[in-house]
Amino acid sequence: MSKIINQISVFISNSPGSLAALSEKLKACNVNMLAFNLSENSEFGIVRIIVKDSAPAIEALKKAGLTVRATEVLGVRIQDTPGAFVPAAEALGKAGINIRYAYAFTLVGGDAVLFIRVDEPDKAVDVLEKAGIRLETESDL
Numbered sequence: 001m002s003k004i005i006n007q008i009s010v011f012i013s014n015s016p017g018s019l020a021a022l023s024e025k026l027k028a029c030n031v032n033m034l035a036f037n038l039s040e041n042s043e044f045g046i047v048r049i050i051v052k053d054s055a056p057a058i059e060a061l062k063k064a065g066l067t068v069r070a071t072e073v074l075g076v077r078i079q080d081t082p083g084a085f086v087p088a089a090e091a092l093g094k095a096g097i098n099i100r101y102a103y104a105f106t107l108v109g110g111d112a113v114l115f116i117r118v119d120e121p122d123k124a125v126d127v128l129e130k131a132g133i134r135l136e137t138e139s140d141l
Contacts, residue, residue, distance in 0.1 A: 003125045003135040004072045006054040007115065010047045011067040014040050022047060022066070029060040034141050035105040035115060048103070050075075050115060052141055072121045075136030076128065080112040088114075091131040097124050113141070 012018040019038065026033060026049075035050040051057050054070060061068045078084040092099060100117040107113065113136055118124045128135055 003074065003129070003137060004121050005050065005075050005115070005136065005138050005141075006058075006070045007073040007117075008049040008051065008054055008057055008061070009069045009071050010049065010061055012045050012047060014043055014045050018045065019047065022061075025061060025064045025066075026051075026057060029056060031057040031060070035103065035113070037101075037103040048115075050105075050141065052138060054138065071117060073115045073117050074121060074124060074128070075141065076114045076116060077134040077136055078112055078114055080106050080110050084112070085114055087131060088128055088133045091127050091133065092118065092124060095123065095127040097127065 010022060012022055023033070031051050031053075033049050033051060037048040039046050039048075048071070049057070050073075058068050058070060076085070076088050078088070089099065098119045100119065102114055102116040104112050104114040125135060
């Protein structure tokens, strides 16, 4: 199973109700958002979404006329404690792999998954696994 997760990136207008409309479209096709991040500028927002199975969600959102893109990210499983991400960040830094952005969600039971976008996902998987860092798959979530 691939350790690279397909993140869904959706472009929406930066206006009242846009996020609700997106959420309703996902609900209509029975897709649960496990994690999401919203960034914006004055005209539009980019919603980055993690779901258990990205293919049906991408198809449904495209059919709804939204601009959708799949982006490769890694799901780094860490303890929900201060400094838990340090070993992974250090391993990537020493390998010359840049972390472009990250966001997290906390799991019940004390762990968290930090979703990271890196310049070289395949190389990052190898580096992190060699460092003993646990990576999630879409089906693990």
